[in-house]
Amino acid sequence: MKKTKSIKNVLFLIAGLLFITAVQAQEIQRNRGPQVVSPEIAKDKSVTFRIHSADAKSVSVNGSWMGMGESLEMTKGDEGVWSAKTGVLEPSMYHYNFILDGVSVLDPTNPQAMRDGRRYASTLIIPGEGSEFVEVNDVPHGSLTKVWYDSPTLDLNRRMYVYTPPGYADSKEKYPVLYLLHGGGGDEDAWTSLGRANYILDNLIAAGKAKPMIVVMTNGNPDQTVAISDQKMKPAADAPAAGGPMTMGAMDFPNSIVKDVIPYIEKHYRVLTNKENRALAGLSMGALQTQLTGMNNPELFNYLGVFSIGLQMEFGDTTTDLIKAYDTNLDVLKRNGFKLFYIGVGKEDFVYEGVTLLRKKLDEHDFDYIYNETGGGHTWANWRTYLSDYAPRLFK
Amino acid sequence: MKKTKSIKNVLFLIAGLLFITAVQAQEIQRNRGPQVVSPEIAKDKSVTFRIHSADAKSVSVNGSWMGMGESLEMTKGDEGVWSAKTGVLEPSMYHYNFILDGVSVLDPTNPQAMRDGRRYASTLIIPGEGSEFVEVNDVPHGSLTKVWYDSPTLDLNRRMYVYTPPGYADSKEKYPVLYLLHGGGGDEDAWTSLGRANYILDNLIAAGKAKPMIVVMTNGNPDQTVAISDQKMKPAADAPAAGGPMTMGAMDFPNSIVKDVIPYIEKHYRVLTNKENRALAGLSMGALQTQLTGMNNPELFNYLGVFSIGLQMEFGDTTTDLIKAYDTNLDVLKRNGFKLFYIGVGKEDFVYEGVTLLRKKLDEHDFDYIYNETGGGHTWANWRTYLSDYAPRLFK
Numbered sequence: 001m002k003k004t005k006s007i008k009n010v011l012f013l014i015a016g017l018l019f020i021t022a023v024q025a026q027e028i029q030r031n032r033g034p035q036v037v038s039p040e041i042a043k044d045k046s047v048t049f050r051i052h053s054a055d056a057k058s059v060s061v062n063g064s065w066m067g068m069g070e071s072l073e074m075t076k077g078d079e080g081v082w083s084a085k086t087g088v089l090e091p092s093m094y095h096y097n098f099i100l101d102g103v104s105v106l107d108p109t110n111p112q113a114m115r116d117g118r119r120y121a122s123t124l125i126i127p128g129e130g131s132e133f134v135e136v137n138d139v140p141h142g143s144l145t146k147v148w149y150d151s152p153t154l155d156l157n158r159r160m161y162v163y164t165p166p167g168y169a170d171s172k173e174k175y176p177v178l179y180l181l182h183g184g185g186g187d188e189d190a191w192t193s194l195g196r197a198n199y200i201l202d203n204l205i206a207a208g209k210a211k212p213m214i215v216v217m218t219n220g221n222p223d224q225t226v227a228i229s230d231q232k233m234k235p236a237a238d239a240p241a242a243g244g245p246m247t248m249g250a251m252d253f254p255n256s257i258v259k260d261v262i263p264y265i266e267k268h269y270r271v272l273t274n275k276e277n278r279a280l281a282g283l284s285m286g287a288l289q290t291q292l293t294g295m296n297n298p299e300l301f302n303y304l305g306v307f308s309i310g311l312q313m314e315f316g317d318t319t320t321d322l323i324k325a326y327d328t329n330l331d332v333l334k335r336n337g338f339k340l341f342y343i344g345v346g347k348e349d350f351v352y353e354g355v356t357l358l359r360k361k362l363d364e365h366d367f368d369y370i371y372n373e374t375g376g377g378h379t380w381a382n383w384r385t386y387l388s389d390y391a392p393r394l395f396k
Numbered sequence: 397m398k399k400t401k402s403i404k405n406v407l408f409l410i411a412g413l414l415f416i417t418a419v420q421a422q423e424i425q426r427n428r429g430p431q432v433v434s435p436e437i438a439k440d441k442s443v444t445f446r447i448h449s450a451d452a453k454s455v456s457v458n459g460s461w462m463g464m465g466e467s468l469e470m471t472k473g474d475e476g477v478w479s480a481k482t483g484v485l486e487p488s489m490y491h492y493n494f495i496l497d498g499v500s501v502l503d504p505t506n507p508q509a510m511r512d513g514r515r516y517a518s519t520l521i522i523p524g525e526g527s528e529f530v531e532v533n534d535v536p537h538g539s540l541t542k543v544w545y546d547s548p549t550l551d552l553n554r555r556m557y558v559y560t561p562p563g564y565a566d567s568k569e570k571y572p573v574l575y576l577l578h579g580g581g582g583d584e585d586a587w588t589s590l591g592r593a594n595y596i597l598d599n600l601i602a603a604g605k606a607k608p609m610i611v612v613m614t615n616g617n618p619d620q621t622v623a624i625s626d627q628k629m630k631p632a633a634d635a636p637a638a639g640g641p642m643t644m645g646a647m648d649f650p651n652s653i654v655k656d657v658i659p660y661i662e663k664h665y666r667v668l669t670n671k672e673n674r675a676l677a678g679l680s681m682g683a684l685q686t687q688l689t690g691m692n693n694p695e696l697f698n699y700l701g702v703f704s705i706g707l708q709m710e711f712g713d714t715t716t717d718l719i720k721a722y723d724t725n726l727d728v729l730k731r732n733g734f735k736l737f738y739i740g741v742g743k744e745d746f747v748y749e750g751v752t753l754l755r756k757k758l759d760e761h762d763f764d765y766i767y768n769e770t771g772g773g774h775t776w777a778n779w780r781t782y783l784s785d786y787a788p789r790l791f792k
């Protein structure tokens with residue numbers, strides 16, 4: 001016993017040594033200056049950001065808690081360490097970048113970051129009520145799987161995420177399914193990396209607020225096999241024209257949900273396969289896909305969640321057509337026993353007018369819905385909130 | 397039909413519009429300069445890096461294809477765009493950072509990046525023979541799951557990755573299992589994000605080189621529930637002392653593999669549960685854990701892979717004890733029908749001497765092993781190579 005202990009202690013040292021040796025090379029190259037701590041969250045929930053650069057001409061921080069176009073200048077102190085302190089921040093999940101001589105960069109000392117489309121941002125969770133629901137708390141956690149599935153409709157083998165709730169692997173039970181769609185510029189990674197959907201569900205289920213359910217998060221860009229982070233790089237001559245992610249044709253995707261995704265899930269997972277146990281929700285472009293899929297397939301879903309989009313008149317004929325689908329199928333949905341139409345939108349969102357028109361359309365048909373109007377705009381903070389409000393209302 | 401087409405075309409436009417609107421705000425803030433393309437891989441496999449900063453005093457690029465301490469200066473051209481062109485690079489997977497006024501930053505226009513411990517680096521795959529085996533090729537892909545499991549040995553509920561091969565979900569077959577351990581400073585993300593283990597296995601299996609197998613990738617830091625990227629941030633006063641990842645106690649982990657991980661996998665997956673169908677491998681710290689686990693449990697594994705570590709004399713008593721375990725159990729392994737001891741090391745690796753001692757120890761016992769000596773040092777390029785050489789030799 002004593003012997004074991006002493007071996008262990010020596011081994012502790014070894015582990016440390018090994019680590020030091022292995023990364024020393026990097027450290028020497030990258031870290032020539034003083035050690036800095038950033039972000040430093042104070043007890044009062046203000047945050048100090050720091051970065052070391054003896055040579056930078058200007059450094060500022062741009063964060064998701066700020067208004068459009070705002071940033072916080074950092075000032076240069078001893079030994080070339082730049083710093084800035086925020087006011088008190090509300091408990092929430094935020095992302096931010098430093099702007100270093102005009103370049104948007106990660107906080108070099110923060111190990112938490114995420115990809116937003118083609119860019120990376122550092123992340124920051126101010127603990128407290130308002131962020132607990134997105135944290136990795138000490139509760140049972142579901143599994144999150146990257147699954148490749150055949151999509152005959154899009155003629156691709158492609159990737160999606162499947163969240164199975166805690167207990168799935170140990171039970172023989174069948175579960176209801178929420179299909180959850182990302183917005184323009186996003187991909188299959190978005191709802192878990194930016195949206196924290198898996199942790200939100202873990203927390204809701206642990207608190208008894210949501211029923212255990214499977215959540216399926218697809219890639220809504222129908223020409224992508226996989227998120228851009230995992231795509232093959234091509235020599236420049238073969239590369240597609242530079243530009244944003246490929247969202248063209250995004251509206252082919254509703255067909256694929258119906259013909260490819262749902263059948264795959266219902267074949268490979270222990271799920272309940274009727275409309276009482278199917279929900280669909282999406283944000284922005286995904287909320288347009290949600291409306292199209294839901295209205296054109298009134299036999300498939302009893303629950304629709306439309307986050308941050310509505311009947312946008314700027315879309316012309318399409319909106320006219322979508323309105324026709326509403327006029328035709330809202331009554332079908334009612335007769336079918338449809339359960340919940342959920343709308344979430346921020347007061348400052350650029351789609352606000354379209355959402356107002358959508359509500360009018362529903363009112364016209366005397367069609368019940370839940371309307372969650374929050375502050376803010378077209379933001380992940382809102383989408384996380386809508387998911388955490390929507391999921392508890394499902395399958396009850 | 398015509399109608400559908402025309403709706404589709406309008407919807408194409410909408411998807412584009414939506415995307416533009418949604419990200420415009422970010423673009424305006426972050427992208428005040430000219431559009432740059434970076435990295436640009438030329439047909440001859442040289443690479444041009446570019447970054448826009450009107451104000452930077454100096455910019456260079458530091459990449460994993462360079463020798464220790466080297467970097468490539470970038471020069472400022474028109475409109476504040478800095479650039480540098482490499483020589484011809486061998487097809488491989490690389491990572492790199494720009495050093496912008498002394499700060500290590502991502503390439504802002506490269507959507508591919510990874511976390512290495514507490515830091516992020518941009519990634520770059522030069523296509524060709526030598527990188528095909530790590531690419532996302534058009535082959536069947538296995539599933540990759542983040543699973544939380546109870547570890548009574550470590551008194552934690554914690555996360556690991558499980559790769560199930562293509563076809564697993566559609567078969568009733570039982571599969572062999574490779575347990576794959578990361579090194580110091582790493583965590584459960586490492587073998588898939590830096591190591592591309594899932595894509596390596598996809599490619600080997602598709603080529604008929606490796607048998608379909610399950611690969612289990614744990615977190616070998618026994619005080620972590622989850623990688624640092626997903627840990628709760630704490631207000632500064634509650635935070636642990638600043639420093640590297642917590643590898644202290646890393647050697648408690650072998651017990652947990654045996655008592656917690658293997659039983660969990662054998663309960664929840666369709667796997668073959670004998671030593672003929674269990675393999676273990678690890679790199680650096682994980683290779684020390686591999687040796688300890690394998691030598692102290694000679695009934696468990698028929699295959700051991702020891703990447704980039706050996707009998708390091710600088711570890712004193714521990715190495716003495718490990719040598720005793722070899723002296724005792726190598727003969728037991730032989731009698732048990734042990735199949736493969738695999739050693740990989742780079743000529744320039746700082747552990748090279750220890751690996752030579754390990755080989756001597758095996759020779760002393762007339763114990764067969766496969767020895768793969770490559771160029772380079774303690775690098776992921778080598779570990780990806782060793783995995784791709786080791787996996788095809790398993791379970792045959």
